[in-house]
Amino acid sequence: MIALFVIVVMALLAAAMGRFLTDSSEKNTVEVRSVRALLAAQSGLEVALYQLFPNRPVAPSSNRCNLVLTTLQFNGNSGLVGCQVAVSCQEVPVTYNNQSSTGYRLESVGTCGSSDLNSANPDFAVSRTLMVEAYDGGTP
Incomplete structure (x- = not known):
């Protein structure tokens, strides 16, 4: 009897330890995808800022937000495979030293993973959102 x-107690302990290991593995996966999504969102902001304010002078445009790509895929980058970025741009009025100018509000949403429940191996997606406001600092 003893x-x-x-044997029953040891089996319950083994089952509990197996579940703890599975939970730990899933948490690590979420953490890695979260960092990748954050890096993808930062990369999207950097690309958008370069498109708004390139190193070379460009002809002024009535709406510079049209220069910003709205989606980016990272197929060529092995560190961000399976990640994508959606960037939105909005013009905002800026007043600096009593002078009005046009600024830009950029929002970047980086997403890694897939949430397609119809696939053979359904997965989860992790996303991170970053926002930045910028203006060229020149005289309007």
């Missing part, structure tokens, strides 16, 4: 009790 041997049966010990």
Whole structure:
């Protein structure tokens, strides 16, 4: 009787430890995808800022937000495979030293993973959102 009790208790402990290991593995996966999504969102902001304010002078445009790409895929980058970025741009009025100018509000949403429930191996997606406001600092 005691041997049966010990066997049952040990089986319950083994099952609990297996579940703890599975939970730990899933948490690590979420953490890695979260960091990748954050890096993808930061990369999207950097690309959008370069498109708004390139190193070379460009002809002024009536709406510079049209220069910003709205989606980016990272197929060529092995660190961000499976990640994508959606960037939105909005013009905002800026007043600096009593002078009005046009600023830009950029929002970047980086998403890694897939949430397609119809696939053979359904997965989860993690996203991170970053926002930045910028203006060229020149005289309007």
